[in-house]
Amino acid sequence: MSDKQQQENEISKEKLLVEAISNGTVIDHIAPGMAMNILRLFNFLGNKNNHITVGFNLRSGTQGAKDIIKIADVTFSPNQTQQLAILAPNATINLISNYKVVDKYPLRLPAETIGAFDCPNSNCITHVEKGATPRFKIVVEDNEILMRCHYCERVFNREIVLEYNGMKSLED
Numbered sequence: 476m477s478d479k480q481q482q483e484n485e486i487s488k489e490k491l492l493v494e495a496i497s498n499g500t501v502i503d504h505i506a507p508g509m510a511m512n513i514l515r516l517f518n519f520l521g522n523k524n525n526h527i528t529v530g531f532n533l534r535s536g537t538q539g540a541k542d543i544i545k546i547a548d549v550t551f552s553p554n555q556t557q558q559l560a561i562l563a564p565n566a567t568i569n570l571i572s573n574y575k576v577v578d579k580y581p582l583r584l585p586a587e588t589i590g591a592f593d594c595p596n597s598n599c600i601t602h603v604e605k606g607a608t609p610r611f612k613i614v615v616e617d618n619e620i621l622m623r624c625h626y627c628e629r630v631f632n633r634e635i636v637l638e639y640n641g642m643k644s645l646e647d
Protein backbone atom coordinates (compact mmCIF):
# COMPACT_ATOMS: atom_id res chain seq x y z
CA MET A 476 0.00 0.00 0.00
CA SER A 477 1.34 3.46 -0.87
CA ASP A 478 1.72 6.12 1.79
CA LYS A 479 -1.14 8.04 0.26
CA GLN A 480 -3.44 5.02 0.23
CA GLN A 481 -2.48 4.25 3.81
CA GLN A 482 -3.18 7.83 4.79
CA GLU A 483 -6.59 7.73 3.11
CA ASN A 484 -7.28 4.44 4.82
CA GLU A 485 -6.45 6.02 8.20
CA ILE A 486 -8.66 9.00 7.44
CA SER A 487 -11.65 6.85 6.51
CA LYS A 488 -11.20 4.79 9.66
CA GLU A 489 -11.03 8.03 11.63
CA LYS A 490 -14.19 9.24 9.94
CA LEU A 491 -16.01 6.06 10.86
CA LEU A 492 -15.07 6.49 14.51
CA VAL A 493 -16.12 10.10 14.55
CA GLU A 494 -19.31 9.80 12.56
CA ALA A 495 -20.87 6.90 14.42
CA ILE A 496 -23.34 9.18 16.23
CA SER A 497 -25.97 11.12 14.31
CA ASN A 498 -25.90 14.27 16.44
CA GLY A 499 -23.80 15.37 19.37
CA THR A 500 -20.20 15.86 20.45
CA VAL A 501 -17.10 13.73 20.02
CA ILE A 502 -14.09 14.34 22.26
CA ASP A 503 -11.24 12.95 20.22
CA HIS A 504 -7.50 12.53 20.82
CA ILE A 505 -7.86 12.21 24.59
CA ALA A 506 -4.66 10.92 26.21
CA PRO A 507 -5.01 7.19 26.99
CA GLY A 508 -6.58 6.63 30.41
CA MET A 509 -8.15 10.09 30.70
CA ALA A 510 -11.61 9.24 29.35
CA MET A 511 -12.81 7.84 32.70
CA ASN A 512 -11.68 11.00 34.50
CA ILE A 513 -13.56 13.14 32.05
CA LEU A 514 -16.74 11.12 32.52
CA ARG A 515 -16.32 11.32 36.31
CA LEU A 516 -15.85 15.09 36.28
CA PHE A 517 -18.67 15.79 33.91
CA ASN A 518 -21.49 14.36 35.94
CA PHE A 519 -24.05 15.61 33.47
CA LEU A 520 -22.62 13.17 30.95
CA GLY A 521 -23.66 10.37 33.24
CA ASN A 522 -27.28 11.45 32.96
CA LYS A 523 -29.07 8.25 32.07
CA ASN A 524 -30.79 9.94 29.16
CA ASN A 525 -27.46 10.58 27.46
CA HIS A 526 -26.17 8.01 25.04
CA ILE A 527 -22.40 7.76 25.52
CA THR A 528 -19.83 5.63 23.75
CA VAL A 529 -16.27 5.45 25.07
CA GLY A 530 -13.28 4.00 23.28
CA PHE A 531 -10.13 3.21 25.25
CA ASN A 532 -6.62 2.94 23.87
CA LEU A 533 -7.64 3.24 20.24
CA ARG A 534 -4.85 3.37 17.72
CA SER A 535 -4.02 6.88 16.66
CA GLY A 536 -1.65 7.93 13.91
CA THR A 537 -0.32 10.99 15.72
CA GLN A 538 -0.30 9.93 19.37
CA GLY A 539 0.15 6.19 19.32
CA ALA A 540 -2.98 5.60 21.38
CA LYS A 541 -5.94 7.66 22.43
CA ASP A 542 -9.27 7.57 24.19
CA ILE A 543 -12.41 8.88 22.55
CA ILE A 544 -15.82 9.84 23.97
CA LYS A 545 -18.96 10.24 21.89
CA ILE A 546 -22.00 11.86 23.46
CA ALA A 547 -25.21 11.90 21.49
CA ASP A 548 -27.39 15.02 21.49
CA VAL A 549 -25.10 17.03 23.78
CA THR A 550 -23.22 20.23 22.98
CA PHE A 551 -20.78 21.67 25.53
CA SER A 552 -21.20 25.17 26.88
CA PRO A 553 -18.10 27.40 26.65
CA ASN A 554 -17.59 26.89 30.40
CA GLN A 555 -17.76 23.09 30.12
CA THR A 556 -15.33 23.22 27.22
CA GLN A 557 -12.89 25.16 29.40
CA GLN A 558 -13.16 22.67 32.25
CA LEU A 559 -12.58 19.85 29.84
CA ALA A 560 -9.43 21.59 28.60
CA ILE A 561 -7.83 21.25 32.07
CA LEU A 562 -8.21 17.48 31.90
CA ALA A 563 -7.46 17.00 28.25
CA PRO A 564 -5.62 20.03 26.90
CA ASN A 565 -4.61 18.18 23.74
CA ALA A 566 -8.01 16.76 22.86
CA THR A 567 -10.10 17.79 19.88
CA ILE A 568 -13.82 18.56 19.92
CA ASN A 569 -15.94 17.45 16.97
CA LEU A 570 -19.52 18.65 16.65
CA ILE A 571 -21.66 16.15 14.78
CA SER A 572 -24.85 16.94 12.96
CA ASN A 573 -26.68 14.44 10.79
CA TYR A 574 -23.63 12.09 10.88
CA LYS A 575 -21.30 14.82 9.62
CA VAL A 576 -18.55 16.74 11.39
CA VAL A 577 -19.85 20.31 11.23
CA ASP A 578 -17.23 21.87 13.49
CA LYS A 579 -13.87 20.73 14.80
CA TYR A 580 -11.50 22.58 17.11
CA PRO A 581 -8.65 21.78 19.49
CA LEU A 582 -9.16 22.43 23.17
CA ARG A 583 -7.25 25.31 24.71
CA LEU A 584 -6.33 25.82 28.34
CA PRO A 585 -8.71 28.34 29.91
CA ALA A 586 -7.43 31.34 31.87
CA GLU A 587 -9.71 30.38 34.78
CA THR A 588 -11.99 27.60 35.99
CA ILE A 589 -15.09 28.32 38.04
CA GLY A 590 -16.74 25.56 40.04
CA ALA A 591 -15.00 22.73 38.21
CA PHE A 592 -12.53 21.74 40.95
CA ASP A 593 -12.44 21.99 44.75
CA CYS A 594 -9.44 23.64 46.45
CA PRO A 595 -6.97 21.13 47.97
CA ASN A 596 -6.17 23.54 50.84
CA SER A 597 -8.26 22.29 53.79
CA ASN A 598 -8.11 25.78 55.40
CA CYS A 599 -9.52 27.44 52.27
CA ILE A 600 -12.72 29.41 52.85
CA THR A 601 -14.40 27.55 49.97
CA HIS A 602 -14.74 24.55 52.31
CA VAL A 603 -16.71 26.61 54.86
CA GLU A 604 -18.49 29.29 52.87
CA LYS A 605 -21.23 27.69 50.79
CA GLY A 606 -21.52 30.74 48.54
CA ALA A 607 -17.84 30.69 47.61
CA THR A 608 -17.59 28.86 44.30
CA PRO A 609 -14.05 27.49 43.94
CA ARG A 610 -12.13 29.38 41.26
CA PHE A 611 -8.65 28.87 39.93
CA LYS A 612 -6.49 30.99 37.67
CA ILE A 613 -4.56 28.82 35.23
CA VAL A 614 -0.89 29.56 34.68
CA VAL A 615 1.65 27.62 32.66
CA GLU A 616 5.21 27.72 33.98
CA ASP A 617 8.04 25.61 32.56
CA ASN A 618 5.47 23.45 30.72
CA GLU A 619 3.64 22.75 33.99
CA ILE A 620 0.00 23.65 34.40
CA LEU A 621 -0.46 25.51 37.69
CA MET A 622 -3.77 26.43 39.32
CA ARG A 623 -4.02 29.39 41.69
CA CYS A 624 -6.98 29.50 44.07
CA HIS A 625 -8.92 32.75 43.85
CA TYR A 626 -9.62 32.68 47.62
CA CYS A 627 -6.61 31.31 49.52
CA GLU A 628 -4.23 32.27 46.68
CA ARG A 629 -2.32 29.04 47.00
CA VAL A 630 -0.77 27.72 43.81
CA PHE A 631 -1.13 24.01 43.03
CA ASN A 632 0.23 21.82 40.32
CA ARG A 633 -2.64 20.60 38.16
CA GLU A 634 -1.86 17.03 39.25
CA ILE A 635 -2.50 17.94 42.91
CA VAL A 636 -5.87 19.51 42.10
CA LEU A 637 -6.91 16.57 39.93
CA GLU A 638 -5.82 14.07 42.57
CA TYR A 639 -7.64 15.95 45.32
CA ASN A 640 -10.76 15.89 43.15
CA GLY A 641 -10.50 12.13 42.67
CA MET A 642 -8.94 12.24 39.23
CA LYS A 643 -5.60 11.16 37.95
CA SER A 644 -3.85 12.66 34.97
CA LEU A 645 -1.93 10.35 32.72
CA GLU A 646 -0.88 13.11 30.37
CA ASP A 647 2.58 14.73 30.16
Ligand SMILES: [Zn+2]
Binds near residue numbers: 629
Ligand atom coordinates in the same frame (compact mmCIF):
# COMPACT_ATOMS: atom_id res chain seq x y z
ZN1 LIG B 1 -8.25 27.79 48.11
